Amino acid sequence: MIATLTGRLRRRHEDRVVLECGGIGYEVYLPPIALRALEGASVEAGDKASELSLVIYYHATRDQPRPVLIGFTSDLDKEFFERLITVKDIGPMVAARALAAPVAELADAIARQDEKYLRALPGIGPQKAKNIVAQLQAKVAKFALARPGAGAEPVAARPAGAGDVEAVRELVWEVMVKQLGHRPSEASQLIEDAFRRRPTLATAEELFDEIYRAGQPGAARERA
Numbered sequence: 001m002i003a004t005l006t007g008r009l010r011r012r013h014e015d016r017v018v019l020e021c022g023g024i025g026y027e028v029y030l031p032p033i034a035l036r037a038l039e040g041a042s043v044e045a046g047d048k049a050s051e052l053s054l055v056i057y058y059h060a061t062r063d064q065p066r067p068v069l070i071g072f073t074s075d076l077d078k079e080f081f082e083r084l085i086t087v088k089d090i091g092p093m094v095a096a097r098a099l100a101a102p103v104a105e106l107a108d109a110i111a112r113q114d115e116k117y118l119r120a121l122p123g124i125g126p127q128k129a130k131n132i133v134a135q136l137q138a139k140v141a142k143f144a145l146a147r148p149g150a151g152a153e154p155v156a157a158r159p160a161g162a163g164d165v166e167a168v169r170e171l172v173w174e175v176m177v178k179q180l181g182h183r184p185s186e187a188s189q190l191i192e193d194a195f196r197r198r199p200t201l202a203t204a205e206e207l208f209d210e211i212y213r214a215g216q217p218g219a220a221r222e223r224a
Contacts, residue, residue: 002026002056002069008049009041017071019052028054028071031081031099032122037073057081059092070096077103080143087135089128097122107143110136111180111212141208144180165202169195172207 005028007021016029017038030038034054041050054071055078070092072078080103084095098121099106109117110133118129169191176187194201194210201207 002058004053004055005069005071006053007051008047009038009043009052010049012041012043017052019054019071020049026069028056028069029093029096030071031077031096033077033099033102034071034073057092068092076143080107080140083136083139083143084132087128088131090132094123094128098124103143107140108180110140111144111208113137138209138213141212142205144175144208168201168204168207171204172211175204175208176211 005019005021005026007019007026009017010020010025011018015035016027018025018027020026038050038052041052043049054073055075057070057072057078058067059070060067070081072081077099081092081095081099084090084098085092090098100121106118106121108114113133115126115129115133118124118132119126124132172191173184173187176182176190177184182190190211191207194207198206198210201210
């Protein structure tokens with residue numbers, strides 16, 4: 001199993017690169033978001049070529065014994081990809097091609113149940129968009145908080161102490177209103193309802209999961 005690769009960029013194709021590591025050239029398929037992140041990387045002979053570090057998803061099955069390496073520029077992007085391939089009818093190559101926008105933007109769309117947005121992604125039709133929303137709506141809170149340069153463990157994952165519950169409430173309210181498109185009063189009510197159901201919520205991620213697991217706030221906005 002190959003988990004990471006660090007080496008020199010030797011070739012660049014439309015949807016993949018060849019990365020030379022220890023004298024061996026590895027062909028790595030890159031999702032659109034990874035390709036954009038590497039636009040400034042240079043392909044040259046010798047030590048002048050850019051050195052890259054990629055997080056790798058290794059894909060091989062009985063039906064496809066020839067391994068495919070799919071590369072990401074961050075652990076968080078790979079983690080989102082791994083959530084995406086748990087959805088019915090979304091295989092690794094379909095999921096990789098669909099990563100045509102920042103993970104935070106994709107997660108926002110899933111949380112809002114924005115199937116129209118998802119259908120515009122490469123390889124995602126109406127049924128796949130429905131499946132993604134149905135299976136992932138309650139599982140994308142941490143990704144919706146991710147921003148360029150964020151590490152694999154965003155602020156939402158940090159546990160809050162007893163005196164930090166209000167800070168968690170404020171963080172979630174701000175994200176729901178400013179990033180996910182909820183009305184202020186609706187966001188406040190959803191947060192209160194979540195704490196009523198689970199008073200022991202301690203992190204923003206737990207609060208997001210409870211909100212989106214229990215109800216369908218996107219549908220509530222459409223009915224309003």
